[in-house]
Amino acid sequence: MIIENPKCLLEHPLSHAEFYSYPPEEVIRAIYKCFLDNEVFQNRFKMRAHLVETPIVMLDSTKVPEMKIGYDISVNNQISVEKAQILNDFIEADMSDGNKMRSVAMFIVHWAKTNKLLGGAYPDERLVVKFRFNSYIIIHLIIHFVQIASNKLILDTRKNPEDRVDRYNFDEVFRNYMDFFKQFCEYYLNFDYENVGIFGFKLIKKSELAEAENVKISPWMMVDPLHTTHNICYHVVPEGIKHFRSLLGTSLEKMNNPQFRMVDLLA
Known part of the structure; x- marks a missing residue:
């Protein structure tokens, strides 16, 4: 050895x-x-x-x-290289003017950090309570939601790597950044965390998902599209889900303010 x-x-x-x-x-x-x-x-x-x-x-x-x-x-660790490539390919597949999906992904990760859902490297980003979220989970929440909002399968890991991501257009699905974020918040605020899990484009009963993909049931379940025996939300604690939903609700309230600016979501 x-x-x-x-x-x-x-x-x-x-x-x-x-x-x-x-x-x-x-x-x-x-x-x-x-x-x-x-x-x-x-x-x-x-x-x-x-x-x-x-x-x-x-x-x-x-x-x-x-x-x-x-x-x-x-x-x-080729699988991690492929995972990173898929995230990049999903962003690059957006045909909107200026590639709005890139800005959206960066904003939501920053939103999660400033609101203490995700930890970071700097002292002011350290978490008092660790909810076990990470940026990989956040990005896959975005990918799932965009597919739901578009009502089509955009990421298909059964295909060859060069064909896994179909093109889409942010501008054809959402009116603007605020429309995207409002729908994102509403979707995950009302999500049935107790009974269903996420597998790519699909929502599947937790018990069926656990049996089909040989993953353990957890408070929140989301299967990694490239590693289907890996529940990427397995370590997210119940308090983390509660905090996430609280942030979503607070963000929706802020967006109802006539004087609202996107930067208000970061405070």
Whole structure:
């Protein structure tokens, strides 16, 4: 096992076949130990390993702390590359003038951070209560909602990678940014979290979704379109759902104010 002699990764580099013959967790453990034993890395980075579903080593630069520069290292992680590509492809598939979907996605993630649903790297973005939301969940909430509002399947992971995302036009579905956000808030405020889960374009009873995709039932269920045995909302706590719905309700109230501006949603 390379974890017993992690420096073999540096002294005797593995071939491609040898490297991929080891479990990712074992390789990450070995890489992490090499970094911990390296004086240069000790001085330049705060380091930690997350041995989760996709094991990673996280390096946070200590040279310029206020810049919050960090690096994540993973191995044999093509699925994460594909996940990131799908999110990018979905945004790029919007044919609206100026690609409004890009602005919408950035705004909603920022809205979630300023309203303490998502945590961030900076001190004022730290959460007192961790609801276990993340930006990946937020983006897939947007993708699901756009498909519902458009009444068509836009993201189809059964197709080849280059054909997975159909083109759509934000301007043909929503009047403006406010119309999008109002419908988004109304949809998820009235969502039946207790009984149904999200699988791409579809809404499926939780019990049926759990059985069909071999995922565990949780307070909120949303299956990862590229990794269908992964319930990406599994760790979201009930208080997180409650806070999310409270934010949606508050945002709708703000939008009913005649003097409303989109920036008001960030306060």
